[in-house]
Amino acid sequence: MKKTKIAQLFAVTALFSGLANAQNIDFDRLPSLADIKARSAGIEIPAPSASAPQARAQKEWTVMVFINGKNNLSRYVEIDMNEMEQIGSTDKVNIVVEAGKLKYTVPDYPDYPGGWDNYDNPWGGGMPPYMKQAVSADWYGVRRYYVQKDADTATLGSQLLQELPKADMGDWNHLVEYVQWAKANYPAKKYMLVVWNHGDGWKTKSLGRTPSIAKGISYDDETGNGITTVQLGQALAKIGGVDVYASDACLMQMAEVVYELKDHAPVIVGSEETEPGDGWDYTAFLSRMMTSNLAPEAVATAAVEGYSASYSAKGKAVTMSAVRSSEAEPLRLLTDQWVTLAMTQDKAKLREALNETTKFEGVDARDLLHFLNLAGSKLPALQAKGTEISALVSGRMIIRNVPTGDSYKNAGGLAIYLPSYNFDANYSKLTLSKTGNWDEFMQWMTAK
Numbered sequence: 001m002k003k004t005k006i007a008q009l010f011a012v013t014a015l016f017s018g019l020a021n022a023q024n025i026d027f028d029r030l031p032s033l034a035d036i037k038a039r040s041a042g043i044e045i046p047a048p049s050a051s052a053p054q055a056r057a058q059k060e061w062t063v064m065v066f067i068n069g070k071n072n073l074s075r076y077v078e079i080d081m082n083e084m085e086q087i088g089s090t091d092k093v094n095i096v097v098e099a100g101k102l103k104y105t106v107p108d109y110p111d112y113p114g115g116w117d118n119y120d121n122p123w124g125g126g127m128p129p130y131m132k133q134a135v136s137a138d139w140y141g142v143r144r145y146y147v148q149k150d151a152d153t154a155t156l157g158s159q160l161l162q163e164l165p166k167a168d169m170g171d172w173n174h175l176v177e178y179v180q181w182a183k184a185n186y187p188a189k190k191y192m193l194v195v196w197n198h199g200d201g202w203k204t205k206s207l208g209r210t211p212s213i214a215k216g217i218s219y220d221d222e223t224g225n226g227i228t229t230v231q232l233g234q235a236l237a238k239i240g241g242v243d244v245y246a247s248d249a250c251l252m253q254m255a256e257v258v259y260e261l262k263d264h265a266p267v268i269v270g271s272e273e274t275e276p277g278d279g280w281d282y283t284a285f286l287s288r289m290m291t292s293n294l295a296p297e298a299v300a301t302a303a304v305e306g307y308s309a310s311y312s313a314k315g316k317a318v319t320m321s322a323v324r325s326s327e328a329e330p331l332r333l334l335t336d337q338w339v340t341l342a343m344t345q346d347k348a349k350l351r352e353a354l355n356e357t358t359k360f361e362g363v364d365a366r367d368l369l370h371f372l373n374l375a376g377s378k379l380p381a382l383q384a385k386g387t388e389i390s391a392l393v394s395g396r397m398i399i400r401n402v403p404t405g406d407s408y409k410n411a412g413g414l415a416i417y418l419p420s421y422n423f424d425a426n427y428s429k430l431t432l433s434k435t436g437n438w439d440e441f442m443q444w445m446t447a448k
Helices: 005-023 033-042 074-085 172-185 229-238 255-261 282-290 296-313 325-342 347-356 368-378 380-397 425-429 431-435 438-446
Strands: 059-069 093-101 141-146 159-163 188-196 217-220 225-227 244-248 267-270 321-324 365-367 398-401 415-417
Touching: 059 074, 059 172, 059 217, 074 093, 074 282, 093 172, 093 282, 172 188, 172 229, 225 229, 229 255, 244 296, 255 267, 255 325, 255 415, 255 431, 267 296, 282 296, 296 321, 296 398, 321 325, 321 380, 325 380, 325 438, 347 368, 347 438, 365 368, 368 380, 368 415, 380 398, 415 438, 425 431, 425 438, 431 438
Parallel strands: 059 093, 059 188, 188 244, 244 267
Antiparallel strands: 093 141, 141 159, 217 225, 267 321, 321 398, 365 415
């Protein structure tokens, strides 16, 4: 047992003082300090030990939201967190957030619409102006919070847990570290991960710059990094998977993304189309989640219905769906069969179908079921197999699909890569491309 000399000294002094008071001993005859130290040499008093961290009780769910606002979405970070605080964590559900914001940089040319940042030419070094935006001056960097119920929508009332000023939220390894930390500190029977940021479906794009600054999802403008679809799959594998994965980001509900994540997330939530800047209404989602039976598919349904109801009330056209990833491989097998048959048909008719199919912003993504239906109507030889695929997707794969607005009346809940002109060689990096034949069909379709 360790000795703590100062503690010994005080203890022995107290002992002699107590005896003196109890027995009316003359203080002039009390031992000297040297005598006290000598007498205390053989007394052992245990040193105080650090209190062990209290293990948190396991809850039904931990919802982990990875809010990468280190870009022009910074101003939405606290808006969405305040939405979460309207509901807050409960005795059954933990809500844990990692949130990042950039420090504001004053544009060089404030009179330019939206400001203008330092860069030599529109596609040279530096950052385009639309990627910079003022953020609130109270804090910047990266923080972790435990979300608590708080009715004040002007400020954050949640518990600040950590500050990480230099975390790279565009690095898939950091996403892994965050989820591992959340799982270790807030254990639950089931886990949901929401990645919040810009999204581009499966695509890796450069915005005309080298190296690329945009890679599918979670772009960190401070570091220039982003997470590719392949890396997102690697991240989910490394964390041991989640029960529900969701993208609060544009264009992520694609067959290619679902196939990449299928072994690590049985339920996947996302939008075929771009999302409005404010993204999810977390009050609408969480209020529905807390009153559900808390099964994974019920939680996913709450996310879809909360999002759709919020934007329907605002008169905005949006898409959102939840799918069972267990059907991704049966879908791949059927589409391979469809592709083999389609490549014996009239390419011009297939291109007509492609051009008429509901399309989504910017990534050569179109609705899978709408394309198959149109292709079958133009080429009767494709009808039976197309109908079989549609039955699989609509009847078994889709948990909930609630598009709003006439422009998305043909959005069936799952997009797929359907380029009009050129095939992107980066597609070959995807697991779906390595396993299936959709890439061969796209190369055949775009061949001159």
